[in-house]
Amino acid sequence: MSHCYINSVGCISIQHTSDQTQFLDEVVIYDKNVIPVIPPNYKAYIPPVAARRMAKGVKMGVVASNLALKEAAVESPDAIITGTGMGCLIDSEKFLAAIIDNDEEYLTPTSFIQSTHNTVGAQVALGLKCNAYNFTYVHAAVSFESCLIDAQLMLNEEEASTILVGGIDELGPITTKYHELVHHVKDGEIDTSKLLDSKTSGSIFAEGAAFFVLSDKKQESTYAQFIDVEIISDLSIEALQNRVHNFLDQNNVSSKDIDAVVLGNNGDVDYDDYYKELQTTIFADTQQLYYKHLSGEFSTASSFGFWIASKILKNQQVPDVLKMNIKEVKTYKNILLYNQYRGKNHSLVLIQSC
Amino acid sequence: MNKGVAITGMGIISSIGNTVEENYNSLVQSKNGISKISKIKTRHKDVIKVGEISFSNDELIRQLNLPESNNYSRTALLGVIAAKQAITNATINEGFDCRTGLISATSVGGMDKTEQYFYEYLTDKKNRKYIEGHHAGDSTQKIAAQLGITDFVTTISTACSSSANAIMLGARLIKAGKLDRVVVGGSDCLSKFTINGFKSLMILSDTDCAPFDENRKGLNLGEAAAFLVLESDKIVKNNNKKVLAYVSGYGNSNDAFHQTASSENGDGATLAMQKALKISGLKPEQIDYINAHGTATSNNDLSESKAIRRVFADNIPDISSTKAFTGHTLAAAAAIEAVYAILAIQHNIIFPNLNFKTAIEETGIVPVTTIKEKEITHVLSNSFGFGGNCSTLIFSK
Numbered sequence: 001m002s003h004c005y006i007n008s009v010g011c012i013s014i015q016h017t018s019d020q021t022q023f024l025d026e027v028v029i030y031d032k033n034v035i036p037v038i039p040p041n042y043k044a045y046i047p048p049v050a051a052r053r054m055a056k057g058v059k060m061g062v063v064a065s066n067l068a069l070k071e072a073a074v075e076s077p078d079a080i081i082t083g084t085g086m087g088c089l090i091d092s093e094k095f096l097a098a099i100i101d102n103d104e105e106y107l108t109p110t111s112f113i114q115s116t117h118n119t120v121g122a123q124v125a126l127g128l129k130c131n132a133y134n135f136t137y138v139h140a141a142v143s144f145e146s147c148l149i150d151a152q153l154m155l156n157e158e159e160a161s162t163i164l165v166g167g168i169d170e171l172g173p174i175t176t177k178y179h180e181l182v183h184h185v186k187d188g189e190i191d192t193s194k195l196l197d198s199k200t201s202g203s204i205f206a207e208g209a210a211f212f213v214l215s216d217k218k219q220e221s222t223y224a225q226f227i228d229v230e231i232i233s234d235l236s237i238e239a240l241q242n243r244v245h246n247f248l249d250q251n252n253v254s255s256k257d258i259d260a261v262v263l264g265n266n267g268d269v270d271y272d273d274y275y276k277e278l279q280t281t282i283f284a285d286t287q288q289l290y291y292k293h294l295s296g297e298f299s300t301a302s303s304f305g306f307w308i309a310s311k312i313l314k315n316q317q318v319p320d321v322l323k324m325n326i327k328e329v330k331t332y333k334n335i336l337l338y339n340q341y342r343g344k345n346h347s348l349v350l351i352q353s354c
Numbered sequence: 355m356n357k358g359v360a361i362t363g364m365g366i367i368s369s370i371g372n373t374v375e376e377n378y379n380s381l382v383q384s385k386n387g388i389s390k391i392s393k394i395k396t397r398h399k400d401v402i403k404v405g406e407i408s409f410s411n412d413e414l415i416r417q418l419n420l421p422e423s424n425n426y427s428r429t430a431l432l433g434v435i436a437a438k439q440a441i442t443n444a445t446i447n448e449g450f451d452c453r454t455g456l457i458s459a460t461s462v463g464g465m466d467k468t469e470q471y472f473y474e475y476l477t478d479k480k481n482r483k484y485i486e487g488h489h490a491g492d493s494t495q496k497i498a499a500q501l502g503i504t505d506f507v508t509t510i511s512t513a514c515s516s517s518a519n520a521i522m523l524g525a526r527l528i529k530a531g532k533l534d535r536v537v538v539g540g541s542d543c544l545s546k547f548t549i550n551g552f553k554s555l556m557i558l559s560d561t562d563c564a565p566f567d568e569n570r571k572g573l574n575l576g577e578a579a580a581f582l583v584l585e586s587d588k589i590v591k592n593n594n595k596k597v598l599a600y601v602s603g604y605g606n607s608n609d610a611f612h613q614t615a616s617s618e619n620g621d622g623a624t625l626a627m628q629k630a631l632k633i634s635g636l637k638p639e640q641i642d643y644i645n646a647h648g649t650a651t652s653n654n655d656l657s658e659s660k661a662i663r664r665v666f667a668d669n670i671p672d673i674s675s676t677k678a679f680t681g682h683t684l685a686a687a688a689a690i691e692a693v694y695a696i697l698a699i700q701h702n703i704i705f706p707n708l709n710f711k712t713a714i715e716e717t718g719i720v721p722v723t724t725i726k727e728k729e730i731t732h733v734l735s736n737s738f739g740f741g742g743n744c745s746t747l748i749f750s751k
Contacts, residue, residue, distance in 0.1 A: 085489060142508060
């Protein structure tokens with residue numbers, strides 16, 4: 001078994017995360033339910049001609065991957081593995097609208113070309129002239145975790161030494177409207193800092209991109225060690241505790257060894273019970289953290305959680321805005337992440353300081 | 355030498371047949387499934403040629419006994435049909451007593467429903483149940499539910515190479531001992547989105563496609579689903595399972611040249627084939643048959659031919675593309691062609707490359723154009739996609 005170190009991070013979100021030196025020093029609170037990212041300085045990373053053809057998700061992905069590669073001082077990784085739940089929504093919607101509005105005539109291919117789910121992975125490879133292994137996972141809330149599984153497999157089987165992984169999802173205006181119609185987006189506007197008190201269905205929707213360089217070699221920039229990941233497609237609340245215990249057992253840690261648990265609570269009164277099940281039992285005496293009031297909900301929002309956990313282990317400090325309970329922690333060694341969306345696609349991730 | 359990962363079941367539905375047997379019969383009778391669009395409401399109906407599956411959605415829903423309230427896209431319906439066949443073929447009836455996973459691939463997902471109700475959703479509640487079925491993971495989720503797979507379930511989407519990568523990941527997980535059994539494959543239905551997309555790129559042929567022909571005019575699209583069951587050596591041994599063939603090699607590389615076009619000399623394709631040969635431990639001369647990507651676009655067939663020349667030099671094995679039978683079935687293509695590779699190995703037969711007349715001048719590759727019988731031990735199968743994604747699989751007896 002190889003070690004798997006998180007050697008760098010790069011994050012674009014609805015917070016000021018593109019400044020690598022900060023860790024939620026200045027938190028932005030919103031009073032809307034659909035929130036676009038705070039745009040980074042795209043021009044610094046993408047030539048204007050290329051940028052014109054790129055939808056926002058592709059640009060976010062290119063910038064976030066750039067940040068991560070730069071911090072890890074990697075020119076060309078041995079693998080590029082991306083995850084996206086909804087893919088390139090903006091170009092998909094654009095092409096679809098053009099088909100319908102023009103009754104299938106006078107179509108130009110640009111948005112069709114850019115609409116495939118692997119566009120971000122492809123554009124990153126193209127930018128780096130990187131012929132390496134290139135995969136894209138598109139499985140809802142475990143799209144990013146599927147990347148982690150693949151990366152871990154590659155490192156363990158010594159198929160690669162340096163791997164770029166990342167999760168990207170962009171907001172598409174029409175798809176967002178659909179999600180409002182089926183009430184997956186909360187009705188009525190709410191203060192994002194009070195997300196967990198909302199007692200209503202649905203969540204707040206956003207977008208983002210978080211990339212990481214994973215490697216079998218530790219270096220000065222290393223944040224933490226990624227220990228293990230598990231995805232569970234279908235799981236009842238009753239079976240959850242058992243699965244968490246099994247996961248911890250497999251990794252030779254007990255619930256007492258977990259210094260903080262990072263949970264995916266998104267304020268959806270219909271599904272946050274999964275988190276409550278752990279908050280009131282196994283991890284009742286553990287520091288409980290959440291982040292979706294800062295990232296918003298999207299298929300790869302858990303990559304923002306992975307960014308949070310990496311930052312905590314490196315900085316050995318937790319911004320108060322993440323805390324759900326009051327619990328003194330001196331040093332952070334083990335962090336467990338748990339996420340699910342609408343009761344499906346559960347993931348457990350364990351990372352450790354080093 | 356390690357034989358590779360055992361394949362113990364397969365299932366398929368395509369325009370040339372609703373079962374493995376029907377597909378085989380069409381292949382050996384040179385019966386293609388290409389006809390003018392008849393089932394999709396589009397202005398290209400009765401004009402553009404595609405590979406359509408004969409069953410309507412209603413017929414598929416009846417076959418699967420789904421309640422009227424279901425929100426299955428056609429991609430999900432086709433996927434469930436093929437995956438269930440694969441499970442039956444692998445004689446899995448003892449339930450899932452071992453670590454079982456599902457890895458599916460799709461490019462359109464639930465796009466067929468989204469394009470149908472694109473504006474209607476906004477004003478009419480009636481069909482909003484399909485909104486949740488749009489994302490690419492939804493069809494996989496439904497296949498998992500139908501098969502009773504609850505843990506490891508994921509989806510890959512790398513355009514036209516997607517299901518090659520699903521098979522590759524499955525083989526790697528079995529090899530590493532992470533799973534004992536995994537159902538791998540892909541599903542894509544025809545949609546106005548892809549028909550118009552490829553049309554706008556001007557790479558659709560106005561007649562039956564002719565892979566590797568000097569005068570080829572482009573591709574025909576198709577719809578299909580196919581799945582394989584991969585099992586660990588331990589499961590095979592303990593249950594005395596019949597092995598259909600082995601996944602012995604796999605390679606993935608990115609062409610890093612252009613979002614949709616392949617590089618002139620097929621750099622990514624060359625690397626993918628070389629990696630797959632390395633993993634399998636085989637020498638190029640041990641490959642008995644290449645099932646090519648061979649979409650019949652001007653760009654792909656030339657670039658793939660050059661890549662094959664780079665890997666095999668002057669000893670190019672028998673080669674054919676089966677795209678003229680089925681059309682290009684996008685994310686499902688590599689999975690249906692995996693089934694054809696296994697059939698080639700089982701029956702010691704090479705399926706013809708239909709509609710070929712003249713070799714591409716620059717590379718001179720002449721594919722097999724009539725049924726050819728010979729001993730087949732190793733088949734190399736190529737699949738390439740938008741975004742420069744190049745994948746090669748090797749199947750062995």
